[in-house]
Amino acid sequence: MNLYGQELAKQYANANQQAIRFITEIVEKYHLECEFTKEPAYVYTQDEESVASINKELLAALSLGLPAEAVESIELPINIKKTGIRFENQAQFHPRKYVLALAKLFTDLGGVLYEKTKAVKLDPKNKIVQTDNHAITAKHIVVATHYPCFTEGHMFFARMSPYTSYITGVRRNSILNSGMYINIDSHIHSFRYTNTKNYQLLLLGGESHKTGHGQDETLRYKALHDYADELYPDMSVAYNWSAQDYITIDYIPYIGLLSEDYEDIYVGTGYGKWGMTNGTAAALVIRDLIKQGSNPWQDVYSPSRHMTVDGFKKNLVADSIMNAGNFISSHYKVNHKDIAHLEQGQGDILKLDHRKVAVYRDHHNKYYFLDPTCPHLKCVVTFNDAEKNMGLPLSWIKV
Numbered sequence: 001m002n003l004y005g006q007e008l009a010k011q012y013a014n015a016n017q018q019a020i021r022f023i024t025e026i027v028e029k030y031h032l033e034c035e036f037t038k039e040p041a042y043v044y045t046q047d048e049e050s051v052a053s054i055n056k057e058l059l060a061a062l063s064l065g066l067p068a069e070a071v072e073s074i075e076l077p078i079n080i081k082k083t084g085i086r087f088e089n090q091a092q093f094h095p096r097k098y099v100l101a102l103a104k105l106f107t108d109l110g111g112v113l114y115e116k117t118k119a120v121k122l123d124p125k126n127k128i129v130q131t132d133n134h135a136i137t138a139k140h141i142v143v144a145t146h147y148p149c150f151t152e153g154h155m156f157f158a159r160m161s162p163y164t165s166y167i168t169g170v171r172r173n174s175i176l177n178s179g180m181y182i183n184i185d186s187h188i189h190s191f192r193y194t195n196t197k198n199y200q201l202l203l204l205g206g207e208s209h210k211t212g213h214g215q216d217e218t219l220r221y222k223a224l225h226d227y228a229d230e231l232y233p234d235m236s237v238a239y240n241w242s243a244q245d246y247i248t249i250d251y252i253p254y255i256g257l258l259s260e261d262y263e264d265i266y267v268g269t270g271y272g273k274w275g276m277t278n279g280t281a282a283a284l285v286i287r288d289l290i291k292q293g294s295n296p297w298q299d300v301y302s303p304s305r306h307m308t309v310d311g312f313k314k315n316l317v318a319d320s321i322m323n324a325g326n327f328i329s330s331h332y333k334v335n336h337k338d339i340a341h342l343e344q345g346q347g348d349i350l351k352l353d354h355r356k357v358a359v360y361r362d363h364h365n366k367y368y369f370l371d372p373t374c375p376h377l378k379c380v381v382t383f384n385d386a387e388k389n390m391g392l393p394l395s396w397i398k399v
């Protein structure tokens with residue numbers, strides 16, 4: 001609302017509310033098995049300085065017609081600053097089960113899905129998608145590949161950044177009765193539960209950082225485990241995951257026509273860790289653009305929207321400086337240690353035979369070698385200690 005005003009904020013709010021209604025209707029109509037429940041979602045703070053922001057957020061939500069109300073306490077063992085927001089009737093479901101059920105419904109209705117089929121080239125002019133063995137010609141093409149591939153000229157790497165966040169699943173003796181929770185403090189944490197056959201699992205998320213700027217990722221999990229232990233001394237860690245998602249420079253996804261240059265090539269990206277509703281909104285917007293040429297929310301999501309707002313410019317400058325710093329440091333970052341001194345389970349950029357090489361040594365002393373330089377932007381990969389993979393710091397495309 002601060003960036004674009006009431007009208008476009010309302011489009012964004014409506015799109016996300018409509019996405020929840022769409023998911024609810026499709027789950028109910030086709031009996032999709034995905035542990036779907038309607039739950040309240042809470043936003044809270046533990047920081048006195050953020051109380052004003054929560055109050056402002058509540059007023060903004062109410063002015064947009066969102067189902068929000070103030071609360072003074074929450075079910076978590078956390079003392080909130082007597083001000084939280086409760087959003088009624090939000091959707092909680094098992095995303096993998098939902099997507100699998102949706103895919104089955106799609107194919108049952110006559111749709112065709114090709115799995116394990118990688119697009120390797122896009123010819124937007126002639127509307128051809130090239131795979132390893134085939135060329136597919138289409139009337140409409142939607143690039144929905146998380147980071148939009150084959151869109152080099154559209155500068156997505158400069159218009160959004162990858163962020164990594166971590167989730168731990170902890171088993172507890174007591175149970176959480178309802179709700180999804182997120183705070184707005186400097187250390188953001190989120191909570192939700194899922195019931196397995198034998199026990200309840202609490203999913204605690206947090207420790208988000210710009211991808212490639214994270215240093216030791218294993219410490220991120222440790223911080224989450226310590227926090228879970230502090231809140232629930234009876235807990236035991238059962239699972240760990242990390243997620244990567246793109247956040248655009250003005251925090252609003254890019255959904256719609258890729259560019260005015262090509263008709264019928266669409267993009268959906270930059271969902272900012274909110275891909276379940278924003279991804280669904282993307283499907284609704286692009287469906288309408290294809291079928292009827294317009295959609296009520298197309299302006300707020302437009303990939304070619306004019307971003308002339310001060311806040312956006314500051315973000316762009318800050319991000320560009322960070323990316324430039326990353327680009328330069330990635331070029332000079334080379335470790336001169338001997339390959340034999342690389343520990344098992346570790347990767348690094350080493351100088352071998354006067355050449356920079358990305359090297360990984362696995363737990364059986366097998367070595368893997370990669371050219372560390374991205375052929376596109378020429379930046380150099382960095383090693384992710386927790387996931388044991390190498391990625392590009394500017395776009396964090398994993399290699």
Ligand SMILES: Cc1cc2nc3c(=O)[nH]c(=O)nc-3n(C[C@H](O)[C@H](O)[C@H](O)COP(=O)(O)OP(=O)(O)OC[C@H]3O[C@@H](n4cnc5c(N)ncnc54)[C@H](O)[C@@H]3O)c2cc1C
Pocket residue numbers: 117118119120144145146147149167241242243244245268269270271272273274275276277278279
């Ligand atoms: C643990 C975790 C928890 C999360 N929690 C939430 C939450 O509570 N709420 C929420 O809204 N969001 C949540 N998110 C974020 C949400 O999952 C993402 O925003 C969303 O998945 C991004 O959707 P996407 O379609 O852009 O990308 P993806 O889901 O990554 O889908 C992109 C697809 O494109 C395919 N692809 C890529 N390149 C090619 C190619 N060249 N050829 C063919 N196919 C290709 C990929 O294989 C993939 O299937 C969470 C994410 C994680 C991992």
